[in-house]
Amino acid sequence: MIKKILIANRGEIALRIIRSSREMQIQTVSVYSDIDRHAMHVRLADEAYHIGPSPSADSYLNMDRILEAALQAGADAIHPGYGFLSENAEFAEKVKAAGLIFIGPNPTAIRTMGDKITARKTMIAAGVPVVPGTEHIIKDEADANEIVRKIGLPIMLKASAGGGGKGMRLVHTKEELMPSLRAAKSEAGAAFGNDAVYIERYIESPHHIEFQILGDQYGNYVHLGERECSVQRRHQKVIEETPCVLMTPELREEMGEQAIAAARSVHYEGAGTVEFLVDNKGNYYFLEMNTRLQVEHPVTEQVIGIDLVKEQIRVARGEKLAITQDQVIQRGHSVECRIYAEDPDNNFMPSPGKILKMREPYGPGVRVDGYVYEGFEIPIYYDPMISKLVTYGASREEAIQRMIRALDEYQITGVKTSIPFLKKILKNKDFREGNYNTHFISTHQEELFAKEASSTEQEMEELAAVTALLEYLEERKSKIFPPNGSGKKHSMWKEIGRKKAMTRL
Numbered sequence: 001m002i003k004k005i006l007i008a009n010r011g012e013i014a015l016r017i018i019r020s021s022r023e024m025q026i027q028t029v030s031v032y033s034d035i036d037r038h039a040m041h042v043r044l045a046d047e048a049y050h051i052g053p054s055p056s057a058d059s060y061l062n063m064d065r066i067l068e069a070a071l072q073a074g075a076d077a078i079h080p081g082y083g084f085l086s087e088n089a090e091f092a093e094k095v096k097a098a099g100l101i102f103i104g105p106n107p108t109a110i111r112t113m114g115d116k117i118t119a120r121k122t123m124i125a126a127g128v129p130v131v132p133g134t135e136h137i138i139k140d141e142a143d144a145n146e147i148v149r150k151i152g153l154p155i156m157l158k159a160s161a162g163g164g165g166k167g168m169r170l171v172h173t174k175e176e177l178m179p180s181l182r183a184a185k186s187e188a189g190a191a192f193g194n195d196a197v198y199i200e201r202y203i204e205s206p207h208h209i210e211f212q213i214l215g216d217q218y219g220n221y222v223h224l225g226e227r228e229c230s231v232q233r234r235h236q237k238v239i240e241e242t243p244c245v246l247m248t249p250e251l252r253e254e255m256g257e258q259a260i261a262a263a264r265s266v267h268y269e270g271a272g273t274v275e276f277l278v279d280n281k282g283n284y285y286f287l288e289m290n291t292r293l294q295v296e297h298p299v300t301e302q303v304i305g306i307d308l309v310k311e312q313i314r315v316a317r318g319e320k321l322a323i324t325q326d327q328v329i330q331r332g333h334s335v336e337c338r339i340y341a342e343d344p345d346n347n348f349m350p351s352p353g354k355i356l357k358m359r360e361p362y363g364p365g366v367r368v369d370g371y372v373y374e375g376f377e378i379p380i381y382y383d384p385m386i387s388k389l390v391t392y393g394a395s396r397e398e399a400i401q402r403m404i405r406a407l408d409e410y411q412i413t414g415v416k417t418s419i420p421f422l423k424k425i426l427k428n429k430d431f432r433e434g435n436y437n438t439h440f441i442s443t444h445q446e447e448l449f450a451k452e453a454s455s456t457e458q459e460m461e462e463l464a465a466v467t468a469l470l471e472y473l474e475e476r477k478s479k480i481f482p483p484n485g486s487g488k489k490h491s492m493w494k495e496i497g498r499k500k501a502m503t504r505l
């Protein structure tokens, strides 16, 4: 039984987990750092424990403090959310050793998929197609030459301890190979404390398509369809959608089965994601498996009609999957936009600060997974994501049109946001036609970063906020000092001073 869950996270995902827990009548415990004392996840949980200073290394990554809070609160499970400790095998082990349930896969699955060379080996053994390349760590320069001779150029050098684009290097020519190899190894060593590097053939203009899977503790699996995540900037996803425009029922069934094979090979339990690169001929290759609930999980929830957090909890408490593959039906279309406190006109610099005024969109087919409120100050210490705006529609066209409408309604002042940039993507012809891959943003650079449109919009928002404030002040002023009708100008400032003096008398 799970009666009380500690959520080892913050922000929108902490709220997301609190909500599902509450609907299941499970108590919730939040943890928070110094700066998050007044954060929404602290307010919405049944209990909250302070776990340390603001930097995540001292709080949200502090395993012992989190475990201490869990034991003190009498929680029987820990949900790690995404990021932070969610893919840390050692943490999953510690949670178990403390007699608690880790809401996630077994530590071995996390470890296997966390090391990208081990993951590749495991996939090859399971018969899942991987990008042609090495099955082992590159031993030396001769080894690298031999591999390149076999698979040809261009290739990508990737850090085994990396993932998500960290420590990657594209190599076009023989001359670049050795310097790139040396650089990649030293970078990986410095960044991850592990300089193991492997080689993959470079896939030109691929799509990033991932499959959501769900497994229980008894070896039952279903896949919940795909998400198209090719709209990325510096390996950060910007827009995700499901279903994917280029998917066919046949390809979906085949890739879904391979995703399940990947999960099965590591006895995966709970919700997980298998990422693939898909080329324009429909060839697909395993890339990575994410052993956590992902940021973009809501689009799957919208079209499948399932609550993934509840499923994670049910699996963790030992229930069998309630659905079989033939009961999984994708209905309609869903799009997610990640709203960041970043300045698209200034190289996406983080724009932390206080939310002054905010009006969030709602209405048919709109879901906002957020956590900020008016007066909340977005901390500099963590990811600057403000919210995820998710729309649902009967068709792709409706979901996109709804997204544009919702973005038009969305008003945030106090910080710069990625909203104007998102609108430009949604209005782009190629995006509208579903004609895009991982190069989309760089291909449409000029159009998407055309300055006037977005800065004008931002200025209009600011002007609207200032106008609202002036009108409010004007209204208050006329209540306190009704117009005297004499038409004679006098200093309001002096008059306020006199009134203050009067009240002191």
Ligand code: MV4
Pocket: 131, 156, 163, 164, 165, 166, 200, 201, 202, 203, 204, 206, 207, 208, 229, 230, 232, 235, 277, 287, 288, 438, 439
């Ligand atoms: C690749 C690739 C082409 N060929 N691997 C980037 C993130 C990381 N998950 C893997 N990435 C890539 N790996 C081979 N063998 C191209 C990318 C890539 C990419 C992948 C998904 C989404 C956006 C991307 C942007 C640039 C490069």
